[in-house]
Amino acid sequence: MKETLKDLKERRSCRAYKPELPPQKLIDEVINAGIYAPSGMGKQSAIIIAVTDKEMRDRLSAMNAAILGITGDPFYGAPAVLVVLADKKIPTFRCDGSLVLGNLMNAAHAVGLGSCWIHRAKEEFESEEGRKILEKLGITGDYEGIGHCILGYPAEGGIREAAPRKSNYIYRI
Ligand SMILES: Cc1cc2nc3c(=O)[nH]c(=O)nc-3n(C[C@H](O)[C@H](O)[C@H](O)COP(=O)(O)O)c2cc1C
Numbered sequence: 001m002k003e004t005l006k007d008l009k010e011r012r013s014c015r016a017y018k019p020e021l022p023p024q025k026l027i028d029e030v031i032n033a034g035i036y037a038p039s040g041m042g043k044q045s046a047i048i049i050a051v052t053d054k055e056m057r058d059r060l061s062a063m064n065a066a067i068l069g070i071t072g073d074p075f076y077g078a079p080a081v082l083v084v085l086a087d088k089k090i091p092t093f094r095c096d097g098s099l100v101l102g103n104l105m106n107a108a109h110a111v112g113l114g115s116c117w118i119h120r121a122k123e124e125f126e127s128e129e130g131r132k133i134l135e136k137l138g139i140t141g142d143y144e145g146i147g148h149c150i151l152g153y154p155a156e157g158g159i160r161e162a163a164p165r166k167s168n169y170i171y172r173i
Contacts, residue, residue: 014114040092121145
């Protein structure tokens with residue numbers, strides 16, 4: 001239990017990665033933590049597209065960069081990307097997907113991997129190219145991109161210390 005609390009407090013976003021792909025077993029442990037996230041009425045509205053194929057990883061990075069209006073890699077060199085989308089038919093879909101992403105990032109930290117939420121999955125999968133990727137995977141429902149959890153071994157300097165917590169975070173009654 002103490003370890004869980006420590007992990008939750010010490011997880012930080014990682015923004016520089018070693019190029020090697022972590023073992024599939026480790027990635028699967030992270031994914032497994034994601035699929036056990038709570039969801040509104042237990043509807044499990046989210047899905048995860050686990051990308052370890054370099055060509056697809058680079059394609060998503062380029063799509064994300066174009067949306068952001070940059071030419072660099074918005075995935076900071078991370079070799080794996082877990083894209084979370086959620087079914088728009090379920091009223092709690094954005095909350096559900098966000099909780100999956102939270103679990104993924106915390107689990108990544110717990111198994112010694114770096115991670116970071118990368119945004120713009122909505123725009124990415126609303127695009128023609130994004131729709132085609134979903135179609136090819138046989139994903140036919142009305143899914144909205146919630147976010148990417150990039151994943152890999154942290155490179156030096158990739159992780160910054162936590163910002164101080166704001167003073168008015170908590171109100172007690
Ligand atoms: C909804 C959301 C979107 C985010 N999008 C990005 C992003 O596109 N790129 C990025 O580098 N970090 C992104 N982040 C990471 C935040 O910048 C990061 O969590 C924040 O600075 C706090 O740092 P920490 O995660 O190390 O505690 C995002 C985080 C959240 C929750």
